[in-house]
Amino acid sequence: MEKHLEHKFVKELEDNQNIVHKICRLYTNDQDSHNDLFQEITIQLWKAYPKFRGDSKFSTWMYRVALNTAITLYRKSKRSIKTQDFEGVSFKIASEEYDNTEEKQLSLMYSAVKELNDIDKALVFLYLEDKNYKEISETLGISEVNARVKMNRIKDKIRKILNP
Structure with missing residues (x-):
């Protein structure tokens, strides 16, 4: 090249x-x-x-x-x-x-996210990177509506993991 x-x-x-x-x-x-x-x-x-x-x-x-x-x-x-x-x-x-020393609060979030399946992890990652649902849907190859619905379900899952 x-x-x-x-x-x-x-x-x-x-x-x-x-x-x-x-x-x-x-x-x-x-x-x-x-x-x-x-x-x-x-x-x-x-x-x-x-x-x-x-x-x-x-x-x-x-x-x-x-x-x-x-x-x-x-x-x-x-x-x-x-x-x-x-x-x-x-x-x-x-x-x-x-540098992961300043991530004490995020470590709990990361451990909760690691319990999710592969696609849900990717969706959370893009969401946390401030990607809009259009960008998320394009990156993951799903519809915007599907991305929104999945994200709401993932938020519930994470809440349950963090607050059993």
Whole structure:
């Protein structure tokens, strides 16, 4: 692939890497698995990048690829995420450390969300990222009405998990 495409991809990934970190946090339980999933999502994003037409924002497209990758790998392994080697690509991405020390209140929320099924997790994640129902429905491939109904049911589930 041409250098221009590579530089553009790296810039977009650096600007939006917190999306991937948050998805990794939802679908993994330890730092090694988090790092492995981050790497696998990055590989899948790079492989799919030439097909990105720009019909949507890069971040919306990134959500879709990252969530699909995480869900697929999670379903395959159920506990441990396996990665694949991707030789031939050597670009450096300046990594931000994901700081979870300031998330004491959110840790309860994350543990409740982890009890949800894969699609519900993805919906909650997009909702917490302030995505509107149109963006959520486009990212997950469901109708806006379905997204709203599912979100209301998920809120009830989370309330029951947090307040048994």
